[in-house]
Each structure stands twice: as structure tokens, then as C-alpha cells.
Amino acid sequence: MGKFDRFCQSCGMPLEKDEGKGGTNQDGTKSSLYCSLCYRDGAFTGSFTSSREMVKFVKGKLKEMGMGPLKRWFYTSHIPRLERWQKK
Numbered sequence: 316m317g318k319f320d321r322f323c324q325s326c327g328m329p330l331e332k333d334e335g336k337g338g339t340n341q342d343g344t345k346s347s348l349y350c351s352l353c354y355r356d357g358a359f360t361g362s363f364t365s366s367r368e369m370v371k372f373v374k375g376k377l378k379e380m381g382m383g384p385l386k387r388w389f390y391t392s393h394i395p396r397l398e399r400w401q402k403k
């Protein structure tokens with residue numbers, strides 16, 4: 316883990332922006348991979364099965380936040396390469 320990996324490996328949010336300061340593992344320790352919105356008590360929240368679903372979801376959130384199409388693309392383009400979506 317380098318400092319360039321400090322994004323949630325599920326939704327791509329910078330972990331420093333995570334109000335919950337990271338997801339939680341089953342034993343209650345903090346996850347260094349996932350944010351508090353994606354990962355809770357050792358399990359993923361939500362029912363996303365593919366990076367495409369996650370991209371769609373995050374783009375919807377960014378739109379609610381008032382971001383234009385270019386920014387929405389920018390903040391979601393790396394999601395398919397995140398660790399969660401590398402596994403089959």
C-alpha cells in the first residue's frame with residue numbers, strides 16, 4: 316500500500332474524505348482498503364455485482380452533488396481498476 320492507493324478500492328472515494336474514516340473489518344478494526352460507506356463489519360454494503368453498477372451509482376451521487384459530466388467521468392473512470400472489481 317503506497318500513498319497512491321488511498322482510495323476506497325470499491326467506490327474510488329479518497330479515504331481522507333471518508334467521514335467514517337474507513338470501513339470496519341469483522342473484528343472491529345479499520346479497513347485500509349475500503350471506505351465506511353462500502354464496507355461495514357467485514358462485509359460490503361449494497362448489492363453491487365460489477366464495477367459498471369458501482370460507476371452508475373457513484374455518477375448518480377455526483378450528479379446529486381451538482382457535478383457536471385466531465386467531473387462525473389473523472390471521478391469514476393478508475394473504478395473498474397479498483398481491487399474489489401479485479402476478482403471474478
Ligand SMILES: [Zn+2]
Nearest residue numbers: 323326350353
Ligand atoms: Zn467506498
